[in-house]
Amino acid sequence: MLLFYRFYRWLYLRRVPVVPTICKYVNRIVFSIVLPPSAQVGRNVRFGYGGLGIVVHANAVIGDNVVISPNVVIGGRSKLREVPVIEDDVQIGAGACILGPVRIGRGAKVGANAVVLEDIPPGSIAVGVPARVIRQG
Template sequence: MIRIFRVAHLLAEYGVPVIPRFLYILNRVLFSIALPPSVSVGRNVLFGYSGLGIVVHARVVIGNNVKISQNVTLGGRSGYLEVPIIEDDVDIGAGACVLGPVRIGRGAKIGANAVVLKDVPAGAIAVGVPARILTSGQGD
């Protein structure tokens, strides 16, 4: 799944017109993941269960060593042009939604089924609907 994405991303960067879209559709059909070639994905990113049910907006940025569980949505929000930025070493639990102009700080953890609508500081844990910060990671 990630290899198909990497090839599609590389071809899209070089301006190849049709093949990246075909590879996107192949990933969608085989693995049920919506991961457009334009997404910036860092190294050692793990998509749980081969990306089952994951939906990622075309402009999302995902850092290195990120773990994304199944059925996660990283997307836009009505009234906002910006989309989520996921920094390095973040864990996102199953079914979580990270929506709009949100930055998830380095080493943060997002609980299962959380709906994140505001920034999460580095090292923090966010849970609930809408998500609230349990720990700030700043020695609390």
């Protein structure tokens, strides 16, 4: 799944028309993940259960060595143009929603079903709806 994304991202960066969009939809049908070619995904990113139910905003940035569990939404919020930035070595629990112009700091952990609406400092753990930091890094 991620190898397929890297292929159509490569095509997208070289401005190949139509093919990256078709590949995005194939990825969505086969793996149940919405991962647009314009999203930036770093190295060694792992999507739990092959990306099942994961939705990533077209302008989102995901760093290296990130673990994303199933049913995670990394997206924007209405009337806000900015989208999430996930730094390196972050773990995101199942069902979490990371919405709007937030930055998840390096090495942070987001608990299952948390709704992140504000920045999470590096090395911290955030849980709840809305997410709050329970341990500073």
